[in-house]
Amino acid sequence: MTLATVFQVRTGDLRVLLWQRAKDPFAGAWSLPGGYLAEAETLEDSIRRHLAVKVDVRELAHLEQLETRSEPGRHPSEWQLATAYLGLVPLDVDPAVPEDTAWHPVDSLPTLAFDHAPITLAGRERLRAKLSYTNLGFALAPPAFTISELRDVYSAALGHEVSPTNLQRVLLRRGVLELTGEQRPPGRAGGRPAAVYRFRSRELEITDQFAVLRPPA
Amino acid sequence: MTLATVFQVRTGDLRVLLWQRAKDPFAGAWSLPGGYLAEAETLEDSIRRHLAVKVDVRELAHLEQLETRSEPGRHPSEWQLATAYLGLVPLDVDPAVPEDTAWHPVDSLPTLAFDHAPITLAGRERLRAKLSYTNLGFALAPPAFTISELRDVYSAALGHEVSPTNLQRVLLRRGVLELTGEQRPPGRAGGRPAAVYRFRSRELEITDQFAVLRPPA
DNA sequence: GTAGTTTTCGCCTGTGAGTCTAAAACCTGG
DNA sequence: CCAGGTTTTAGACTCACAGGCGAAAACTAC
Secondary structure (H helix, E strand, O other): OEEEEEEEEEOOEEEEEEEEOOOOOOOOOEEOOEEOOOOOOOHHHHHHHHHHOOOOHHHOOEEEEEEEEOOHHHOOOOOOOEEEEEEEOOOOOOOOOOOOEEEEEOOOOOOEOOOHHHHHHHHHHHHHHHHHHEOHHHHOOOOOEOHHHHHHHHHHHHOOOOOOOOOOHHHHHOOOEEEEEEEEOOEOOEOOOEEEEEEOOOOOOEOHHHOOOOOOO | OEEEEEEEEEOOEEEEEEEEOOOOOOOOOEEOOEEOOOOOOOHHHHHHHHHHHHOOHHHOOEEEEEEEEOOHHHOOOOOOOEEEEEEEOOOOOOOOOOOOEEEEEOOOOOOEOOOHHHHHHHHHHHHHHHHHHEOHHHHOOOOOEEHHHHHHHHHHHHOOOOOOOOOOHHHHHOOOEEEEEEEEOOEOOEOOOEEEEEEOOOOOOEOHHHOOOOOOO
């Protein structure tokens, strides 16, 4: 079967899409969205199909495979394989979700069914790591944003403060951001108007920077 | 089913363990070792079991999951899932392999069956990346070695020259290496005797160094 | 106009990678 | 035993980038 940890930054913290099980096993418990694989179906097609029931799949800005779990004890009665995916939804969209589905803050998870808790944490770890050495922020950020807004997205996703002033210049220096030319008018309290940026690319790109043992120049 | 890309540095280059198929499909073609999953078996148990036919599994210094492939076209007649693993064998051992099995230089691969060529390259990429930001070298290097010997291992695995002098000091500074106290006598041509090092840990450790957006101090 | 707020820019520092050169330690041949 | 060759080790230097501090810019409210 396929599962997905779908993350979004909402109201200032990183949340994961969970779904409350109706039937046993683990009736009433929260779990990751997903379901069984159909015949001759790609894993990615499968998770997209199951996710479509919960969220508008067009809102997924990124989807990648995480890992496949196979421990016999992960399901109380049957033995089943589960391939987990990592999905990301940008800040600016609010996809409609069914009654039994909700965005849970990943820092205060309820008890999850099966082995979904470690899978969720693995998804979070993958996200945090890739935020550091790729341009993956594009999948969490809105299409255009000020540096302050982007800073909020990053600190929510990374789980720690991100220096307001210069830290995002990392992204500028790496060339992952570019100016749109627009400006955001200041709020009621005043302040200098903020420049509006966007990600130069919405495809995943890896900073060569993290390859520490480089070929000679 | 499960597959594995098992790498070893032999005679100066990075090689992958391949196996020549006896039966159709792809009879005679080279392919990755692996096989079908047994009932209630862990994926890792499965690949270990299938590898045991080809190499002495105790020689595997590292084994981790790579990815699961599911494209319907990857097998000409059936539709099957394949979970690929990355395995590493240290330089100092020479496990006995059957007649139909050989170590192929990964830079000049023959035509491989199924989608085994991209899987092999994915394994190599994972290996190269992790050599940069983890201590994964322990799984390719012998238990004790001089810096020169380690340099040869790294340049073979990374596919480019590694600066003889100082580059390995990266590993010292990071604390992944430690002195054994022994010395290696010089060869016939003379030269200063080399200090013998070992990896401080033979468990996978990640350099925090690569997390670029760090929490404030 | 003055005070307060927010963003942006420039400068400084520290760290670690990469390179170069010299010194150390050893062998061989005369 | 000394001179020249060889390999390893250590130190010095440069460079790039992350991180932090503070000042300047640009605006609102009173």
